[in-house]
Amino acid sequence: MVRVNLFLAAVLSLAVLCLAACGPVSEDTESTLKTSTFEVSSKKASVSPVKVAAQGATDLSGMWHWSVDPYADGYAGFHGGQAGYGSRRYNFIDVEAEMRKNPTALFEYDMDHAKTAKIPGAWIGHEPEMRHYQGVVWYQREFEVTPRSDERLFLEFGAVNYKADVYLNGERLGQHEGGFTPFSFEVTDIAIDGVNQLTVGVDSRRDWQSVPPPVTDWETYGGITRPVHFVRRPETYIAESWVRLDDDGRIRIDARLDGSTKAGQAMSLRIPELDITLDGQSDAEGNWTTDMPLPADLALWSPKTPQLYTVEVESADDRWTDRIGFRTIALNGEDILLNGKPIFLRGISIHEEEIGSNPVRDISATNARALLSEVKDGLNGNFVRLAHYPHSDVMTRMADELGLIVWSEIPVYWRIDWENDETLALSKSMIEENILRDRNRASILFWSVGNETPISDRRNDFMNALVAKTRELDSSRLVTAALMTSKQEEGGVLTARITDPLADQLDVLSVNTYDGWYGPVAVGDVSEIRWDLDFDKPLIFSEFGAGAYIGLSGEDVPRKFSVEYQDEMYRETLEMSAEIPSLRGISPWILKDFRSPRRQHSIYQNGWNRKGVITETGERKPAFHTLSEHYKKLADDWE
Numbered sequence: 001m002v003r004v005n006l007f008l009a010a011v012l013s014l015a016v017l018c019l020a021a022c023g024p025v026s027e028d029t030e031s032t033l034k035t036s037t038f039e040v041s042s043k044k045a046s047v048s049p050v051k052v053a054a055q056g057a058t059d060l061s062g063m064w065h066w067s068v069d070p071y072a073d074g075y076a077g078f079h080g081g082q083a084g085y086g087s088r089r090y091n092f093i094d095v096e097a098e099m100r101k102n103p104t105a106l107f108e109y110d111m112d113h114a115k116t117a118k119i120p121g122a123w124i125g126h127e128p129e130m131r132h133y134q135g136v137v138w139y140q141r142e143f144e145v146t147p148r149s150d151e152r153l154f155l156e157f158g159a160v161n162y163k164a165d166v167y168l169n170g171e172r173l174g175q176h177e178g179g180f181t182p183f184s185f186e187v188t189d190i191a192i193d194g195v196n197q198l199t200v201g202v203d204s205r206r207d208w209q210s211v212p213p214p215v216t217d218w219e220t221y222g223g224i225t226r227p228v229h230f231v232r233r234p235e236t237y238i239a240e241s242w243v244r245l246d247d248d249g250r251i252r253i254d255a256r257l258d259g260s261t262k263a264g265q266a267m268s269l270r271i272p273e274l275d276i277t278l279d280g281q282s283d284a285e286g287n288w289t290t291d292m293p294l295p296a297d298l299a300l301w302s303p304k305t306p307q308l309y310t311v312e313v314e315s316a317d318d319r320w321t322d323r324i325g326f327r328t329i330a331l332n333g334e335d336i337l338l339n340g341k342p343i344f345l346r347g348i349s350i351h352e353e354e355i356g357s358n359p360v361r362d363i364s365a366t367n368a369r370a371l372l373s374e375v376k377d378g379l380n381g382n383f384v385r386l387a388h389y390p391h392s393d394v395m396t397r398m399a400d401e402l403g404l405i406v407w408s409e410i411p412v413y414w415r416i417d418w419e420n421d422e423t424l425a426l427s428k429s430m431i432e433e434n435i436l437r438d439r440n441r442a443s444i445l446f447w448s449v450g451n452e453t454p455i456s457d458r459r460n461d462f463m464n465a466l467v468a469k470t471r472e473l474d475s476s477r478l479v480t481a482a483l484m485t486s487k488q489e490e491g492g493v494l495t496a497r498i499t500d501p502l503a504d505q506l507d508v509l510s511v512n513t514y515d516g517w518y519g520p521v522a523v524g525d526v527s528e529i530r531w532d533l534d535f536d537k538p539l540i541f542s543e544f545g546a547g548a549y550i551g552l553s554g555e556d557v558p559r560k561f562s563v564e565y566q567d568e569m570y571r572e573t574l575e576m577s578a579e580i581p582s583l584r585g586i587s588p589w590i591l592k593d594f595r596s597p598r599r600q601h602s603i604y605q606n607g608w609n610r611k612g613v614i615t616e617t618g619e620r621k622p623a624f625h626t627l628s629e630h631y632k633k634l635a636d637d638w639e
């Protein structure tokens with residue numbers, strides 16, 4: 001094994017062997033870890049559009065060493081302060097050689113000899129003992145680099161759930177918080193010629209300042225859940241490109257160069273299939289912003305015709321490419337217009353969990369296609385709500401390709417610390433990372449800023465700030481959030497209203513409605529509920545549903561958890577929905593039974609939320625067919 005800084009390690013090992021017992025020595029403590037959202041110790045780090053990784057990138061997927069650290073000894077000493085030297089999983093040393101060489105040296109880890117697991121992959125899949133583990137796990141692998149003087153080097157992470165502390169060759173690059181969005185570090189000055197050692201401390205724990213909070217209704221899936229890439233770029237490279245069709249019918253391009261020669265560079269855009277080339281020049285800041293008329297022969301993207309084009313943006317040294325669809329979105333009172341035509345969203349909600357009896361949040365292209373094909377072909381759908389956090393970009397790219405409209409969400413969910421400025425900053429950074437990653441996806445029509453958040457003055461301010469941030473970053477899409485409703489008896493009729501003040505801020509109203517499952521309303525009375533809405537905005541049912549255990553059926557009176565009960569709930573709610581003039585979309589809860597630790601009925605649940613219309617292994621329940629038929633009729637009515 002090649003290690004380059006053995007000398008440094010030897011000096012350090014003498015100097016700090018006592019530290020495990022000696023207590024605090026630096027501010028690199030747990031409290032720093034708790035408060036930071038995107039904090040970088042030494043070198044440049046940036047949010048990065050994932051597409052960069054596909055170009056000039058080495059995929060570091062494969063077998064990585066891993067080691068549990070339940071007391072977070074790799075983060076801090078047992079009296080606080082810096083971690084003891086013998087517990088720092090990120091040391092760039094050969095632990096075994098060190099201990100052989102120095103009889104006083106004590107290491108209580110050895111990553112080189114630790115077990116291995118396939119990365120990306122949540123640790124729930126590493127071994128059965130990890131099933132309910134919440135805490136710190138360290139990951140490590142080596143990779144070879146031959147640096148070139150005219151290149152810049154980056155490490156890019158698709159997603160690490162929930163906090164990541166990243167070290168290269170023993171040097172701390174920084175921390176990222178938020179389990180669902182990409183981040184990167186520039187390592188040009190840290191990567192070495194030869195074998196490099198990458199170490200990631202992953203902490204799955206959350207508190208009330210976290211987003212999402214500690215209490216949710218899904219499996220946490222701690223770990224490095226999306227690919228890691230080592231990326232080489234030219235010294236001046238294309239850091240971002242956003243190419244889309246704007247409301248005014250023109251194709252707009254925003255590209256940004258980063259590097260010492262970013263000013264005044266010749267830039268060009270090409271769409272080879274349409275024989276289009278557009279030339280221009282970056283400004284003093286390296287930005288190139290321009291537009292062009294819509295080519296006459298361009299086919300617009302829609303669920304029926306999901307046409308994508310290869311788009312290339314070029315600078316002197318670099319080339320960025322993506323597959324992009326072009327379409328417009330607008331509102332006209334209660335109508336959502338796609339390419340100028342009113343649409344009805346025939347959808348369903350999905351968690352990021354593949355079909356199978358033992359999911360590990362492995363969203364390969366095959367697994368994404370399997371999920372989305374159930375919506376598109378099985379349900380006759382045109383829409384998916386990717387709940388409750390940004391899903392893998394494999395899903396959003398697949399939605400582009402298959403022709404499914406997407407609702408993309410950040411995990412501002414139920415109850416978080418509305419008073420906390422850092423929680424707000426974290427939520428905003430998640431919006432930014434999500435939008436930067438996915439703004440070239442034609443399929444995404446909606447950015448959702450949260451789900452079922454309880455009304456209070458502080459929460460209202462918090463959510464309003466998120467709406468404003470979303471519009472600032474992308475004014476071309478519609479902003480929504482899943483709200484709760486209030487219902488009361490009026491003249492003998494149960495009447496539903498939206499009283500949440502957040503409704504006024506949103507482009508599209510969305511409500512979760514569970515009468516017939518939660519609360520006193522009998523399932524057979526759901527179709528009688530009336531909706532009193534006076535907003536001149538479209539409404540989406542972002543959730544409704546009922547738990548159904550595939551093994552419980554055939555009883556005379558449908559009862560909770562029987563598949564007949566779920567089916568009746570669907571029939572009743574769909575009947576009710578047909579009476580709401582402003583309804584423009586439906587996204588029941590949920591496509592597939594999904595893991596949720598809060599669901600522990602020992603016959604029907606055993607850790608699974610059973611509201612799927614298919615089971616975890618893909619078996620369709622009766623409600624699946626009811627929904628599919630309903631959507632077939634809606635498709636005929638609206639197209």
Ligand code: GCB
Pocket residue numbers: 217388451452512543589609611
């Ligand atoms: C909801 C939540 C969703 C839950 C669902 C349920 O309202 O938005 O995250 O999983 O209800 O099954 O109760």
